[in-house]
Amino acid sequence: MASVATAGVPQHEEGARPAAEAVANHIEAKGLNKTFGQFKALEDIDFGIRPQEFVSVLGPSGCGKSTLLRIVAGLIPYETGSATIKGEKIRSPRPDVGVVFQTNNMLPWLTVRGNVELGARIRNMPADARKVAVDKVLDVLSLTKFADAHPHQLSGGMRQRASIGQALVLDPPILLMDEPFGALDALTRDKLNVELLRIWQEHRKTVMLITHSIAEAVFLSDRVLVMADRPGKIIEEVTIDLPRPRDAATTRALPKFGEYVAYLGKVMGVAN
Template sequence: MRDDTGAGVRAVGEDGDGERRGLPEARVRGDGGKREYGGKPSGSASPGGHGRADPTGGGSSHGGPSGDGERRDAPREDGRRRGSPPAVGLRGVRVRFRSRQREVTALTDVSLDVAAGEFIAIVGPSGCGKSTLLKLLAGLLTPTSGEVLLHGEPVRGPRHDIGFVFQRAALLEWRSARRNILLQAEMRRMPGGRARRRADELIAMTGLAGFEDAYPHELSGGMQQRVALCRALLHQPPVLLMDEPFGALDALTREQMNRELNRVWRETGTTVLLVTHSISEACYLADRVVVMSPRPGTVTEVIEMGLAPERDYTQTMGRPEFARATSRVRALLGGARGN
């Protein structure tokens, strides 16, 4: 069974929608020449690139104010130097599940590269294999064909160098917020002093100061998800996988958590892959938005956001590139529903 605490991984037999699956027989393979929004080749990141594309046509964004007066940070380079391997690589991945009653192809022909420090959001219709992609990267599933890579190395089993945040916070009711965070350290046998110092850093970073000793029933849904995020980041994983972590929150709390996640990503430099059904959430948080087709899922299009890492929520919602990207995602998903 899967360990929903995010502190470890187990064998798995169901997809992100809770439907029981047979054992996978598969892997997944590339997008075969699909184009990014704006006419760029899609399907892979550019680990060697240093700038960010600006859909307004103004070129890469550098430090200093932009044309609309908003301060734009210099582009992140976290691990994107020429010659460094992608943090995440999918090569022609295909996943097929078999049971006694039927055979289901969940993913087909999926390829994607993600640079170190990049934030990728994955959107698509329910049942298209978004959660399956995350489980492949965590080593919880084996592809039927194709290759899954983390930092250039094939994923051949459960990985201990990733963090995983699920839709449910899955906190232990008899442990305080701090002790729920430190559960990760206990399972990984991290040195106690180091783990406690790291927990204190994360508690301060996520606004949990003053609630360290509170129990889950004393915390709001947003605070519980903050605890789950701290627990996933305690061991400083280079890659963080997030499967609909804010789906159960109300709109205002979700917006606040979007702001928090953007700040945590900038401060930690972690590579993030986020599965979400919220188009605005995907376009606000991500460097690139991966749009998937209905099952069998494949990459329909990769949309480059071209936004500075530090993003004011209200101002970002009003930017023309944000409006174009959200409209494009809606058009792609609307077309998918019509097929």
């Protein structure tokens, strides 16, 4: 994997967020390989994500990003190498990991509250504790006024916020997000990027975000892992040394923001 100190990558300056201290990784993969029949989807994947770190996996469609996330989520197996969470081999879904997919999985016959609390009901969370947790999540996601609405009464962005709420209500320390805003229009996507960043800055969960948006990855992340296609492999790791806390207007106006976007575009082959 290429060094982050590559020519053209903005380097650390005064005021930027310093690199995290060396700590045990929450998520780690070593020599990870995955095949589907004769098709090799992932090849020799190596990476680690530290506690409370926000890491994006960036790459073109079909490069294996979602496959990698599903392996980390314990939803599909892998053949060789290793994948661990908190040092434990990933064998199945875990209660300390929340997952948000691109397509919301809200049940149409339940209200927003009913959908958000569904996981807590399945886990047999006591009713009083469940109400407190759901009320808190609805407030964080600015959905309190829509608690009794049904999915068909919500905009696409609101449904995605409710989907995030389904993952947050059990307060998992690790959050996996598979292109959660990919199906939304650009304006709604930008607004939800800001909302996601606000939530992360307040609650500091360990986040692994799958995306094909370079600007989204730079705006949100501490580090960006870039994947190449056929078979999927990590070809570069770039540390995003932009000041935190971040906000849309200030961060996107920084010259370094544009430099990161341009550099990652070159790495992905979408810019000269």
